[in-house]
Amino acid sequence: MTDFLIKQDIKMLVIACNTATAFTLEVLQNELSIPVLGVIQPGARAAIKAAKTNHVAVIGTQGTIMSGAYAEALRTIKPLIDVYQLACPQFVPLVETGMMTGEYTEDVVRTSLQPLKLNGPIDTLILGCTHYPLLKHTIRKVMGPNISIISSSEETARETSVLLSLNQMLNNSKNPVKHEFYTTGDTGIFAGLVRIIFESTENRVPLIPTIKQVSID
Numbered sequence: 001m002t003d004f005l006i007k008q009d010i011k012m013l014v015i016a017c018n019t020a021t022a023f024t025l026e027v028l029q030n031e032l033s034i035p036v037l038g039v040i041q042p043g044a045r046a047a048i049k050a051a052k053t054n055h056v057a058v059i060g061t062q063g064t065i066m067s068g069a070y071a072e073a074l075r076t077i078k079p080l081i082d083v084y085q086l087a088c089p090q091f092v093p094l095v096e097t098g099m100m101t102g103e104y105t106e107d108v109v110r111t112s113l114q115p116l117k118l119n120g121p122i123d124t125l126i127l128g129c130t131h132y133p134l135l136k137h138t139i140r141k142v143m144g145p146n147i148s149i150i151s152s153s154e155e156t157a158r159e160t161s162v163l164l165s166l167n168q169m170l171n172n173s174k175n176p177v178k179h180e181f182y183t184t185g186d187t188g189i190f191a192g193l194v195r196i197i198f199e200s201t202e203n204r205v206p207l208i209p210t211i212k213q214v215s216i217d
Contacts, residue, residue, distance in 0.1 A: 002028060002032070004182075006032070006034075008182075010034065011034060011035075011164075011169050012034055012035045012036075012037070012160070012163070012164065012169065013028065013032065013034060013035070013036045013037070014036075014037050014038075014039075014156060014160055015028070015036065015037070015038045015039065016039060016130050016153070016156070017039070017130060018039050018040060018060050018061070018064040018069075018070075018128050018129050018130065018152060019060075019061055019063035019064045019067070020038075021038030021039050021040045021069070022040060022063070022064055022067035022069035023063075023067065025038040025040075035163055035167065037156060037159060037160055037163065038156075039130060039152045039153060039155075039156045040069050040070060040073050040128070040152065041073055042152060042155035042156045042158070042159045043070070043073075043126050043127075043128065043150055043151070043152030043155050043156070044070060044073035044074045044077060044126070045077065045155070046150045046152075046155040047074065047124050047126050047148075047150045048074065048077050048078050048081070050124050050148040050150060051081070051123060051124040051148070052123050052124075052148075053121060053123050054078075054080060054081050054082050055081075055082045055084070055120065055121050055122045055123055055124070056074060056081060056082070056083055056084070056122065056123075056124045056125075056126065057083075057084040057085070057086065057116050057119070057122045057124070057125045057126070058070040058071070058074075058083065058084070058085045058086070058125075058126045058128045059085075059086050059087075059088045059091075059112075059113070059116075059125065059126070059127065059128055059129070059132065060085075060087065060088070060128030060129045060132075061087065061088075061089065061092065061129055062087045062089055064087075064128050064129065065085045065086065065087040065128075066087075068085075070083065070085065070126060070128055071083040071085060084116065084119050084122060086112075086113070086115055086116060088112045088113070088129075088132075090108050090112055091108075091109070091112065091129065091131060091132055091135055092129065092131045094108060094135065095131040095132075095134045095135060095193070096131070096189065096193070098192060098193075098196075100134050100135055100137070100138070100196075101137060101138060105135070105138055106138050106141065106142065109135060109138045109139055109142050110142045113139070113142055113143065116143070117143075122147065123146070123147060123148060124147065124148040124149075124150060125139075125143060125147055125148070125149050125150065126150045126152060127139070127149065127150065127151045127152060127153070128152055129152075130152070130153045132151075133151040133153050133154065134196065134197070136149060136151065178210070179194075179198075179210065180210045180212070181194060181210065181211045181212070182211075182212050183211065183212075187211050187212075190211055191211050194211070
């Protein structure tokens with residue numbers, strides 16, 4: 001996959017997956033000559049800033065939670081922080097089937113997050129999977145208004161912009177931006193998710209994406 005992307009003449013690589021970040025970030029940073037950014041460190045840094053107490057929770061896929069990468073990143077910044085980690089394997093299928101809201105989705109989210117509510121005084125929750133921000137409204141409804149919700153995806157986007165600016169790599173052209181996507185999965189499903197993501201942004205830019213299916217051996 002990385003070789004394919006490098007051949008597209010990219011200037012920066014963002015590993016937009018928490019599990020992949022946990023297992024490949026350091027290797028790719030050492031192997032590639034372009035900047036490589038993962039999603040775990042930005043999320044951890046933002047959570048430390050937001051936390052009013054020493055109690056932070058992380059939800060993610062089984063792979064991300066089992067890796068312990070968030071706990072390590074958080075404790076590197078603040079060694080005595082209390083980190084509660086919870087795998088939520090049902091969340092990704094909800095997003096990938098377009099079920100971001102509704103009674104069934106709320107029931108699944110409520111049941112999945114019940115251990116967090118029983119665990120005690122958590123004041124900051126990291127969405128440690130790039131699918132989960134699309135469930136943020138429902139997660140907020142379940143967890144209540146008094147908890148800070150940190151999207152590792154959004155924090156990574158901010159840091160990406162900063163890094164591109166610092167390295168003088170921003171595209172300052174006034175020409176219309178062309179979005180091009182490659183997927184190894186179903187292009188129809190992927191197109192639907194792309195439109196949902198872009199239409200949820202503040203600018204609501206009309207999007208006619210170029211989506212190509214590729215096979216990566």
